[in-house]
Amino acid sequence: MKKTGAQILVESLVAEGVDTLFCYPGGATLYITDALGECEIRQIVVRHEQGAVHASDGYARASGKVGVSLVTSGPGATNTVTGIATAYMDSIPLVILSCQVNTALIGNDAFQEADIVGITRPCTKHNYLVKDVKDLARIIKEAFHIARSGRPGPVLVDIPKDVSANMADFKYPDKIHIRSYQPTYFGHPGQIQRAMRQIASSKRPVLFTGGGIILSGASQELTKFAEALSIPVTNTLMGLGGFPGNNDLFLGMLGMHGTYAANMAITESDLIIAMGARFDDRATGKTDEFAPHAKVIHIDIDPTSISKNIKVDIPIVGDTKNVLHKMLDILAEEKDLFKGFQASTSEWLKKVAKWKKDFPLTYQKNGGLKPQYVIEKIYGLTKGKAIIATEVWQNQMWAAQFYKFLKPRTLLTSGGLGTMGYGFPAAIGAQAAFPKSLVIDIAGDGSIQMNIQELATAVQHKLPVKVVILNNGYLGMVRQWQELFYEKRYTWTCLPCPDFVKVAEAYGAAGYRIDKEKDIDKVLKEAFGNNQPTFIDVHVDPGECVYPMVPAGASLKDMLLV
Amino acid sequence: MRHTISVLVENEFGVLSRISGLFSGRGFNIESLCVAETLDPTISTMTIVTTGDDAIIEQILKQLNKLINVIKVIDFRDTDYVSREMVLVKVNADEKTRAEILRMVEIFRGKIIDVSPKTYTIMITGDEEKLRAFLALVRPLGIKDLVRTGPIAMARGDKTVKTKEKQPKGGNEDG
Numbered sequence: 001m002k003k004t005g006a007q008i009l010v011e012s013l014v015a016e017g018v019d020t021l022f023c024y025p026g027g028a029t030l031y032i033t034d035a036l037g038e039c040e041i042r043q044i045v046v047r048h049e050q051g052a053v054h055a056s057d058g059y060a061r062a063s064g065k066v067g068v069s070l071v072t073s074g075p076g077a078t079n080t081v082t083g084i085a086t087a088y089m090d091s092i093p094l095v096i097l098s099c100q101v102n103t104a105l106i107g108n109d110a111f112q113e114a115d116i117v118g119i120t121r122p123c124t125k126h127n128y129l130v131k132d133v134k135d136l137a138r139i140i141k142e143a144f145h146i147a148r149s150g151r152p153g154p155v156l157v158d159i160p161k162d163v164s165a166n167m168a169d170f171k172y173p174d175k176i177h178i179r180s181y182q183p184t185y186f187g188h189p190g191q192i193q194r195a196m197r198q199i200a201s202s203k204r205p206v207l208f209t210g211g212g213i214i215l216s217g218a219s220q221e222l223t224k225f226a227e228a229l230s231i232p233v234t235n236t237l238m239g240l241g242g243f244p245g246n247n248d249l250f251l252g253m254l255g256m257h258g259t260y261a262a263n264m265a266i267t268e269s270d271l272i273i274a275m276g277a278r279f280d281d282r283a284t285g286k287t288d289e290f291a292p293h294a295k296v297i298h299i300d301i302d303p304t305s306i307s308k309n310i311k312v313d314i315p316i317v318g319d320t321k322n323v324l325h326k327m328l329d330i331l332a333e334e335k336d337l338f339k340g341f342q343a344s345t346s347e348w349l350k351k352v353a354k355w356k357k358d359f360p361l362t363y364q365k366n367g368g369l370k371p372q373y374v375i376e377k378i379y380g381l382t383k384g385k386a387i388i389a390t391e392v393w394q395n396q397m398w399a400a401q402f403y404k405f406l407k408p409r410t411l412l413t414s415g416g417l418g419t420m421g422y423g424f425p426a427a428i429g430a431q432a433a434f435p436k437s438l439v440i441d442i443a444g445d446g447s448i449q450m451n452i453q454e455l456a457t458a459v460q461h462k463l464p465v466k467v468v469i470l471n472n473g474y475l476g477m478v479r480q481w482q483e484l485f486y487e488k489r490y491t492w493t494c495l496p497c498p499d500f501v502k503v504a505e506a507y508g509a510a511g512y513r514i515d516k517e518k519d520i521d522k523v524l525k526e527a528f529g530n531n532q533p534t535f536i537d538v539h540v541d542p543g544e545c546v547y548p549m550v551p552a553g554a555s556l557k558d559m560l561l562v
Numbered sequence: 563m564r565h566t567i568s569v570l571v572e573n574e575f576g577v578l579s580r581i582s583g584l585f586s587g588r589g590f591n592i593e594s595l596c597v598a599e600t601l602d603p604t605i606s607t608m609t610i611v612t613t614g615d616d617a618i619i620e621q622i623l624k625q626l627n628k629l630i631n632v633i634k635v636i637d638f639r640d641t642d643y644v645s646r647e648m649v650l651v652k653v654n655a656d657e658k659t660r661a662e663i664l665r666m667v668e669i670f671r672g673k674i675i676d677v678s679p680k681t682y683t684i685m686i687t688g689d690e691e692k693l694r695a696f697l698a699l700v701r702p703l704g705i706k707d708l709v710r711t712g713p714i715a716m717a718r719g720d721k722t723v724k725t726k727e728k729q730p731k732g733g734n735e736d737g
């Protein structure tokens with residue numbers, strides 16, 4: 001039986017197991033919107049297309065499934081670009097369905113035409129323009145496959161309006177065949193052996209792990225491996241949650257705002273075992289002085305990440321979970337290999353433990369209400385069981401430092417692009433995936449205003465996300481740089497805020513304000529317990545800075561402490 | 563260092579801009595780029611001449627391979643290969659110089675493909691050095707116009723490029 005493109009699309013999404021769609025309508029979506037009207041997929045209509053993509057991204061990060069959004073042509077499509085670039089930098093599997101003007105009009109500067117395939121080419125893993133309705137089902141199948149396989153990423157499919165109206169025979173393909181795309185999942189056995197020998201002969205090893213551990217679902221294997229050999233672990237921002245934040249072997253995050261112990265361990269290590277991390281400049285500091293005494297083993301599914309920023313001695317291309325399995329097998333089979341290992345690394349473990357003890361993350365407790373204290377309270381109240389989204393910078397760094405992420409997929413944060421306005425819609429997406437979980441966006445007064453309109457979405461769809469605004473009355477991180485490096489000239493960074501409680505109430509959400517330390521417990525408890533989307537406007541010490549800090553371009557050992 | 567890379571790609575709309583966008587977006591150089599269909603009409607070859615140190619070339623090869631539409635990337639660094647380019651050059655030619663030009667064209671096994679009262683249009687094929695030598699010879703006569711194809715390349719001997727698909731594989735020794 002023949003079906004319209006719109007029906008084919010809807011049935012294809014159902015066949016892919018899509019249960020939630022984040023969307024916004026327009027002229028070019030009409031056939032599809034109409035076809036979606038009668039299907040079981042939950043449709044969350046947002047208030048800005050950027051919000052749709054971030055929400056689908058939060059859904060994907062929290063659940064591990066592909067996040068899906070659908071928008072109209074022209075401005076609808078261009079509004080998605082920041083969301084797509086955010087997901088691309090952090091390797092998040094998304095399918096973005098953009099609608100397009102009629103095929104006959106493409107290239108004519110038609111009303112609401114934008115070359116979104118051209119615009120998003122450098123920030124998608126792949127993208128498609130569907131020119132014939134006969135190709136639609138195959139392309140949808142490929143898009144989902146490409147988004148979730150290998151190193152995941154966003155895939156955009158542009159669907160002209162006439163394609164959504166035209167008829168074709170429909171059968172959703174059950175097989176996929178892309179001759180030019182075959183990711184490498186299994187590491188080279190010889191390389192894995194070499195790596196294990198290198199580990200066995202190391203005296204000061206560190207595991208340095210990133211978002212790849214979370215994407216491949218390898219946290220259990222990582223924990224097992226680290227514990228079996230007592231190797232300390234540091235995470236990148238994207239890697240947090242990939243190793244339990246309360247484990248004794250955990251050093252905390254490394255890099256620009258990393259812990260003293262993590263940055264010193266990297267600096268003095270003789271072997272870095274990097275897994276699913278891409279040696280971003282915020283993590284490495286000055287690359288020439290990164291881990292100057294160490295050999296580097298690097299396990300990553302994406303060969304382009306290997307030896308891109310840091311020269312690698314033993315590269316292993318493969319899925320971190322598979323490679324860790326193999327490494328655990330070798331551990332079990334070749335007991336002799338690691339006979340003297342514990343003895344030869346014991347000095348190192350003592351040294352690392354001393355760094356942790358002597359230089360823990362801390363902050364000055366006098367003065368006003370401290371944002372770090374607020375995060376500690378949130379951790380205490382949630383016992384690390386909440387899903388935490390963040391906005392960008394001070395709020396994000398304090399969340400990364402003072403909340404202990406115990407499980408993978410409990411931190412949703414824009415690591416690579418650093419997108420202000422990401423956290424709130426991402427939290428909405430995560431809440432849609434896990435209606436019963438407590439989902440908290442740790443926000444800044446600046447960032448929250450970049451997608452504040454999504455409060456209407458949260459209220460409409462009864463998604464009781466909690467937004468804790470660490471309100472310092474500044475674009476805090478920029479202010480911090482101005483304080484430290486531009487002689488306290490706070491140009492552009494002190495912006496008046498609206499009354500966030502009133503804003504929340506105007507949208508039909510709940511709003512609270514906290515000014516004093518003593519109110520925190522009571523208000524947070526009440527706010528976390530209510531069943532409504534909620535803003536909690538916490539007026540924190542405006543002068544607080546994030547420490548430790550490695551100034552841009554400096555080496556990791558040159559941290560400014562509190 | 564200059565390097566020649568051949569890339570087999572799906573003969574599809576948009577692929578060229580994916581490749582050129584990769585080079586411009588990541589700050590890699592393209593000295594020349596030559597694209598045409600292969601024996602199999604669903605596949606095109608792009609021959610790219612680029613410059614960079616070993617680390618950059620390594621990144622270029624990996625990044626090209628990562629593109630979904632790229633079927634195979636051939637790096638000629640460790641291969642014995644032949645490479646040829648064609649140039650069309652229009653030079654001043656009057657009674658005094660015509661005979662001399664004809665002789666040079668013959669020596670370089672080129673062809674005169676168009677004649678006007680004041681010019682010759684010459685076609686020469688060869689490797690980079692040969693073309694450079696020829697152009698140096700005709701330059702004093704006055705070059706009016708010049709177009710080059712950019713080189714294309716092929717491995718020497720029996721070696722052929724198999725357009726067999728990428729295989730799911732274990733990583734190789736060099737990652």
Ligand SMILES: Cc1ncc(C[n+]2csc(CCOP(=O)(O)OP(=O)(O)O)c2C)c(N)n1
Pocket residue numbers: 391392393394395396418419420421443444445446447448470472474475476477478
């Ligand atoms: C979309 C976007 N624009 C600009 C920036 C640059 N930027 C980074 S942090 C920041 C200030 C953030 O202020 P706020 O949300 O109040 O967070 P705070 O650092 O005060 O916690 C700015 C402007 C950015 N990261 N993203």
Ligand SMILES: [Mg+2]
Pocket residue numbers: 444445446470471472473474475476
């Ligand atoms: Mg702020």
